[in-house]
Amino acid sequence: MNAPANPNKALWEKGDFTRIAATMRESGEALVGQLGIEKGMKVLDLGCGDGTTALPAAKLGADVLGVDIAQNLVDAGNRRAQEMGLTNCRFQQGDATDLRDLPDHSFDLVVSIFGAMFAPRPNEVAKEMVRVTRPGGRIVMGNWIPGDPTLVAQILKISSAYTPPPPEGFVSPMAWGMENQVIERFTAAGVAPEKISFSKETFTSIAPAHLPRWWMISEPTTARR
Amino acid sequence: MNAFAAAEKNGRAAALQKELEDLFTSQNKSSSKDTTSIPAAYLRVTVQV
Numbered sequence: 634m635n636a637p638a639n640p641n642k643a644l645w646e647k648g649d650f651t652r653i654a655a656t657m658r659e660s661g662e663a664l665v666g667q668l669g670i671e672k673g674m675k676v677l678d679l680g681c682g683d684g685t686t687a688l689p690a691a692k693l694g695a696d697v698l699g700v701d702i703a704q705n706l707v708d709a710g711n712r713r714a715q716e717m718g719l720t721n722c723r724f725q726q727g728d729a730t731d732l733r734d735l736p737d738h739s740f741d742l743v744v745s746i747f748g749a750m751f752a753p754r755p756n757e758v759a760k761e762m763v764r765v766t767r768p769g770g771r772i773v774m775g776n777w778i779p780g781d782p783t784l785v786a787q788i789l790k791i792s793s794a795y796t797p798p799p800p801e802g803f804v805s806p807m808a809w810g811m812e813n814q815v816i817e818r819f820t821a822a823g824v825a826p827e828k829i830s831f832s833k834e835t836f837t838s839i840a841p842a843h844l845p846r847w848w849m850i851s852e853p854t855t856a857r858r
Numbered sequence: 859m860n861a862f863a864a865a866e867k868n869g870r871a872a873a874l875q876k877e878l879e880d881l882f883t884s885q886n887k888s889s890s891k892d893t894t895s896i897p898a899a900y901l902r903v904t905v906q907v
Binding site: 773784786809833837840 | 860861862864865868870874877878881882885888892893894895896897898899900901902903904905906907
């Protein structure tokens, strides 16, 4: 039986997320620089968008596959890789809850920065990330924090006051920003709790002064809680 | 449904826009009027497999 369709596909393809991603390049590159990426390392970037972290990883010499639910972002990522002359980075459409095209234990590092957190069925996401990571490898996620006073959590808080209540059983993507939830999901996927660690970091969006208006128009997450 | 689409249905789009614009203004840390620079906190998770 096929897995249920991921409802996020249409949502992410509707907005033009590349304009928001363009404001995140500096922080994306800085983050990747902290991950100990070496030449030849096999890296999966899940929920990669147009390559904010995938392309810097490839520039460090990793062999990178970017996977995203939105075909328009996959196309944008492949265009950017071509423009940069990076032959060691490719992007393909895929669903973080069902990576059936990717073999077990095939990546040294699985990265998902504000990506897989938005996929439905978080337990399946954790399971798939663990499955495709080789023993001894790492998973690194960046997840927005619910209730935080900084930008993204506040956008979601404001937006939620204008949208209808979510359907029964809805699991907020922001739960990925709660340590107890993360531990629960990865331990259910077979990881020992002591193998999971956390730190609070900062990601800065930098843009021309007109950022606010087009952020609001483009940001698909204004629909989420 | 996107928040703007929902707000438009209820005639509250202008209120949503104002709230978000106020938020961006209050969070902007740039010292230049030509640039917007907004930090946001996130949880970094590292899992050793």
